[in-house]
Amino acid sequence: MTQEELYPSETSRVTAVLLQLARIIERRLEEGLEKVDLSVPKYSAIKHLALAGEPLAFSDLASRMVCVRSNITQLMGRLEADGLVQRVEDPKDRRCVRAALTPLGKERHAAGAERVRQVQAEMAETLCGLDYEALEKALAALK
Amino acid sequence: MTQEELYPSETSRVTAVLLQLARIIERRLEEGLEKVDLSVPKYSAIKHLALAGEPLAFSDLASRMVCVRSNITQLMGRLEADGLVQRVEDPKDRRCVRAALTPLGKERHAAGAERVRQVQAEMAETLCGLDYEALEKALAALK
DNA sequence: GGCCTACTGTTCATATATGAATGACCCGCC
DNA sequence: GGCGGGTCATTCATATATGAACAGTAGGCC
Numbered sequence: 001m002t003q004e005e006l007y008p009s010e011t012s013r014v015t016a017v018l019l020q021l022a023r024i025i026e027r028r029l030e031e032g033l034e035k036v037d038l039s040v041p042k043y044s045a046i047k048h049l050a051l052a053g054e055p056l057a058f059s060d061l062a063s064r065m066v067c068v069r070s071n072i073t074q075l076m077g078r079l080e081a082d083g084l085v086q087r088v089e090d091p092k093d094r095r096c097v098r099a100a101l102t103p104l105g106k107e108r109h110a111a112g113a114e115r116v117r118q119v120q121a122e123m124a125e126t127l128c129g130l131d132y133e134a135l136e137k138a139l140a141a142l143k
Numbered sequence: 144m145t146q147e148e149l150y151p152s153e154t155s156r157v158t159a160v161l162l163q164l165a166r167i168i169e170r171r172l173e174e175g176l177e178k179v180d181l182s183v184p185k186y187s188a189i190k191h192l193a194l195a196g197e198p199l200a201f202s203d204l205a206s207r208m209v210c211v212r213s214n215i216t217q218l219m220g221r222l223e224a225d226g227l228v229q230r231v232e233d234p235k236d237r238r239c240v241r242a243a244l245t246p247l248g249k250e251r252h253a254a255g256a257e258r259v260r261q262v263q264a265e266m267a268e269t270l271c272g273l274d275y276e277a278l279e280k281a282l283a284a285l286k
Numbered sequence: 287g288g289c290c291t292a293c294t295g296t297t298c299a300t301a302t303a304t305g306a307a308t309g310a311c312c313c314g315c316c
Numbered sequence: 317g318g319c320g321g322g323t324c325a326t327t328c329a330t331a332t333a334t335g336a337a338c339a340g341t342a343g344g345c346c
Contacts, residue, residue, distance in 0.1 A: 018165050024286060095340065134274065182301075217301085
């Protein structure tokens, strides 16, 4: 998405505000994670691996991250280059490649999680002014 | 950004809902514009050109689209290949390249604008349930 | 046992985004 | 009149995303 105001229409300035708000939140998260040398996609991947507590098949990871498999192939290449993740063969299914967190990967995940917490804490005061129920209702209606 | 739930923290489920909401809105817009062979960035660019009513320097367009100049160089290449935009030299400043809408580009912009209107109309009922003032306040606070 | 279908990860082409480096150019100041 | 600093678009490397095409493998069914 582009970052500017796309929709000047009277009835849907809400749309514009929502998009801008999301963009700013993403930016904050990016900035926070940048401090521990993580991008949002990288953090997301190692977060899923940490939560799962075991190596995950790329396909599985793609489902959890709601993206396409070829995306994971690339991302894993970068994470492996960073030393955060290691490819592991699956003896039971030789089509499968699993992603395993390295010790460094686990550390980095913890560091990233801490940063995310900080960013959220910084925004909490502002965002708690919003009507969570209404937002969730809108989300459900559009989904 | 990745598409899944990144932030399970209690206090900031709001964050997650906002990001998901924005993602869905973006998706709707993409789908609408796809029907007239436009992506969101392409539509954004020709929208700015149409609004300006005159050819714009790439640098100017980059400012308006809140992105980097090299991005515009690429985007303009694609838009030129689509026949929607034409590069125009600026006799007064020979560093400058201006982007001019072709007649096809103007048509396409109108078609895209109509699609955006439709998408917004479809979402209007749902989104009008949100507190616009509160959202804007939050936006201002975070910006 | 062999076939067909379905699934795996990879590769490729493409679109979008950033930022650094480059060469061309403008302008104010001396 | 030229020089230096700032601005212009482009190019390159990189990161992220998609989807089509591919080869290898699993597994059910005859």
